[in-house]
Amino acid sequence: MSSAALPQSPDPLLPDPDTLAPDQLRDALREAHRILAERQGHLDLIEQLAGIGSWEIDLERDAIRWSRERKVRSARSTAVSRGVQPLRLAR
Numbered sequence: 001m002s003s004a005a006l007p008q009s010p011d012p013l014l015p016d017p018d019t020l021a022p023d024q025l026r027d028a029l030r031e032a033h034r035i036l037a038e039r040q041g042h043l044d045l046i047e048q049l050a051g052i053g054s055w056e057i058d059l060e061r062d063a064i065r066w067s068r069e070r071k072v073r074s075a076r077s078t079a080v081s082r083g084v085q086p087l088r089l090a091r
Contacts, residue, residue: 044068 015028044067047053053070
C-alpha cells in the first residue's frame with residue numbers, strides 16, 4: 001500500500017499519514033475509527049431526537065444506505081398505512 005494513495009487528513013485531531021511510521025499509522029487508524037464511531041453515535045442521537053433519518057446513495061455499488069432512524073420511521077409509516085401496530089425496536 002502506497003502512502004501516496006492515502007488522503008490527507010482534513011481533521012486536525014488526526015496526523016498526516018505520510019509522516020507516520022507503520023506502528024504510528026496503525027495507532028492513528030485506530031484513533032480515526034474511534035472518532036468516527038463517536039461521531040456516528042452523535043449523529044444517530046441527533047436523528048432520533050429530531051425524529052428524522054438520513055440516507056445516501058452509492059452509485060458505484062448501486063446501493064442505498066438508510067440510517068437506523070430512517071429505517072424505524074419507514075417501518076412505522078408502512079405499518080400504519082397497512083393498519084398494523086408497528087413493533088418497537090430495542091434501543
